[in-house]
Amino acid sequence: MFVGVVLGIIIGVLPGLGGANGVAILLPLTFSMAQQPGGTTSAIILLSCIYWGALFGGAITSILFNIPGEPWSVATTFDGHPLAQQGRAGSALTAAFTSSFIGALVAVIMITFLSPLIASFALRFGPPEFFSVYLLTFCAFVGMSGGNAAKTVASMMIGFALAAVGLDSVTGTLRLTFGFTSLLKGFDFLIAVIGLFGIGEILETLEEGLAFKGASGRINLKVVIETWKELPRYWATSLRSAAVGCFMGIVPGGATPASFMSYGLARRLSPDGKDFGNGKVEGVVAPETAAHAAGTAALLPMITLGVPGSPTAAVLLGGLLIWGLQPGPLLFVEKPDFVWGLIASMYLGNIAGLIVVLTCVPLFAAILRIPFSIIAPVIIVICAIGAYTVHNSMFDVWLMVAFGVIGYAFKKLSYPLAPMVLALVLGDRAEENFRNAIKGSQGDMTVFFSNGLVGGLTSLALVLLFWPVVSAAWRALSGRR
Amino acid sequence: MENEKQQSAASVMAVEIGVAAVVFAFGALVLFDSYRLGASWGEDGPQAGYFPFYIGILVCVSSAAIFVRALRSAELAAESFVSREQLKMILTVLVPTVIYVALIAFLGFYVTSTLYIAYFMRHLGKYSWIKIVPVSVGVSIAFFLIFEIWFQVPLPKGPLEAALGLN
Helix, strand or coil: HHHHHHHHHHHCCCCCCHHHHHHHHHHHHHHHHHHHHCHHHHHHHHHHHHHHHHHHHHHHHHHHHHCCCCCCHHHHHHHHHHHHHCHHHHHHHHHHHHHHHHHHHHHHHHHHHHHHHHHHCCCCCHHHHHHHHHHHHHHHHHHCCCCCCHHHHHHHHHHHHHHHHCCCCCCCCCCCCCHHCCCCCCHHHHHHHHHHHHHHHHHHHHHCCCCCCCCCCCHHHHHHHHHHHHHHHHHHHHHHHHHHHHHHHHHCCCHHHHHHHHHHHHHHCCCHHHCCCCCCHHHHHHHHHHHHHHHHHHHHHHHHHHCCCCCHHHHHHHHHHHCCCCCCCHHHHHHHHHHHHHHHHHHHHHCCCCCCHHHHHHHHHHHHCCHHHHHHHHHHHHHHHHHHHCCCCCCHHHHHHHHHHHHHHHCCCCCHHHHHHHHHHHHHHHHHHHHHHHHHCCHHHHHHHHHHHHHHHHHHHHHCCHHHHHHHHHHHHHCCC | CCHHCEEEEEHHHHHHHHHHHHHHHHHHHHHHHHHCCCCECCHHHHHHEHHHHHHHHHHHHHHHHHHHHHCCCHHHHCCCEEEHHHHHHHHHHHHHHHHHHHHHHEEEHHHHHHHHHHHHHCCCCCCCCCHHHHHHHHHHHHHCCCCCCCCCCCCCCCHHHHHHCCC
């Protein structure tokens, strides 16, 4: 488990390797592990620890180097880096780690208590209900993401279309292969993740130049204890951020908007909000708590409903599918030891993560001092290995390079990548449930409103889809009164 | 000279329109193939092309919306997507990467990776060969130990590994 956490932090620290593609690269390596009896549990623990590690690791780079290692740590740079420049890097790091630990802990406690409830509730779901849950997920993305809705839709639909490539599981016909046998098995989402996030990010980092300039990070026990004394003052911020994070993690807003939202809230509500951005510890606490709470809470819908709340959760879900586990409500009934093993590992993994990061920051910061001209090719080689090992096929490595170029272009034009990955993972399952649902109703679309449950979910999905419009209308109405 | 480096190689608008057009073409392709497979109601339920057909429509509609918005926006035309200097930088990475992937099939993973890392260090880092050789060879050996021995994942191998009897 410590191996997982340490690997995860390294992955989080390195530019171009994040939680999603770190897990994606290591996933094929766990195939053999998962075949041993009880091996799936240890495999998922390894992968989820990498996830925690990556969450922690992102904070190190944003505070010391002003380079967010992960998108969700962008908000951490606002106050974290100024603190480091003032020579208070140690307390910024301690605050970041401790608050991310608290955020994750709150989310794990929530998972522990809520997931059996949701799972038993979801056992009653049929195809229409499942499809409307998927619909809800995707609509939430469009409505909540801010940004350009057309781009979110486009990126998501490309994901769905890519997922449809290959053998159709229901009728057995070949779709969208145009006679290329290499397309027969379809696009693997792992390849897409490695290319989009890994190679794309390297290309993006390259154009910003090669130099890393950083503050030195040194943590000693005195700083840690002093910062811990200071932290209880921000309990309100912590709680609020954890709540924001949990909410954003379950509806798949994801960790990135959660951290921004919570930073914004903290700045508005805090008594010394105007000093934010010049190095306030509170400005580190807010985004970090929310990002971790969201990152952890994203696993709740994944294990209970089989709907991941974030790209990394999507990759983990894909891993479960490959290991022959069907995520969703039945998992709680059929494999309770696996589910509870996973939940237990969330507690332990976070504690382990906290200990590791507090003790080893200088070591990880040293990794970043390795010149980019060495680290970049090494990362690309790791990505290539990861892509190759998925199916032992060179074609996948080519695909990875292609996805890398797509990822670079999309990132620069601010097309969101997360919906594409989610659609790629869920595409087949969403389609299958959709087809089964309308097959049952003989093509009648009203099946999605046929009872209270599915009708409510579908309506909620539509409300979320048009959320910007709805909230604008609401504001206009209440303003008039 | 300095000016030329900063000069934009492409405006955001041009790239935005280009990408939207490619996405639209992709959507059209999906539509076309779904239609060929039958996008309507078969005797036992929806045909294979049913779901992708609507996906294709959404791809086309959303990319058309992006296209139109990009055409109208004046500020996008002025904004630089990538400067010449940046583009050069990216190509110096992308082109060797393509060559790297192509060479794997002939030389095997480890030899190619060594060469690739060495190229980077020489070309971008301007290191002396005294530093390049141990680092690039060392990294490849480390990879070999991690993947072949520890995780037992076989990667493609070439003539060198065959000569060393490592297959």
